[in-house]
Amino acid sequence: MTQNTKTQKITSQEVKPLSFVPRFIGAFGQFFKYMGSGDYAARCQHAGKGDVFAFEAEPTVITETIETIREIEVAAPILDTVNEDGAHQLLQLLQQEARFIDFLQESIDDYADADVGAAARQIHSGCAKVLNQHFTIDVVNSASENSRVEIPAGYDAKQIKLEGRxxxxGPYAGTLIHPGWKVTDTRLPKVTNTENLTILAPAEVEV
Structure with missing residues (x-):
């Protein structure tokens, strides 16, 4: 166990405005972080009310106690073969219902936030349609978020990710931050001819 003393002060002049692209990318990350953590969402609400941030307050000397944390790493699955047909089929469905490929392949740097927001609403609707029609998604842990849960010894590290100390x-007890997601049923259409699955959308020519 070690101790580390540090003093940090960030002035308002050092906080530079972000351009649109990092704001757009960051918004997606913040959305899932906001939905996944009640504590983080509460802090965001305080920030929205204009509460003082740490870098706006008078600098203070902070003494931190750093404890050794054991991280459990889950090895990535080893795939003997890759089902390219299923991946291509899913991309085709997302393109057909949500114009998903069109949106990702086009630069949005020159568009206003309102225009991007309107496009994102349509894409969200189309992607949700594909998800609901072809998959059944369920939570990994059915307990309510922010409730106390018990994790037995020998738990499946692929289904449960422990954070903190x-x-x-085990066994362990903690607060459920995110319930997790799992696929319980897949209903992708059966494909007999896979030769054209790499064509996600045909070229359209008006004559």
Whole structure:
């Protein structure tokens, strides 16, 4: 166990405005972080009310106690083969219903926030349609968010990710931050001819 003392002060002049692209990318990350953590959402609400941030307050000396944290790493699955047909089929469906490929392949740097927001609404609707029609999605843990849950020893690390101080081999008790998602049923259309699955959308020519 070690101790680290540090003093940090960030002035308002050092906080530079972000351009549109990093704001757009950051908005997606903040959306999932906001939905996944009640504590983070509460802090965002305080920030929206104009509460003082740490860098706006008078600098203070902070003494931190750093403890050793054991991280559990889950090995990536080893695939003998890759089902390219299924991936191409899903991309085709997303393109047909939500113009998904069109949106990602086009630069949005020159568009206003309102224009991007309107396009995102349509894409969200189309992607949700594909998801609901062809998959059944369920939560990994059915407990309410921010409730206390018990994790048994020998738990499946692919289904449950422990965060914070992890000591010993369990069982563990903690607060459910995000319930997780899993696919319980897949209903992709059966394809007999896979030769054209790499064509996600045909070229359109008006004559």
């Amino acid at each position: 992890v000591e010993g081999s």
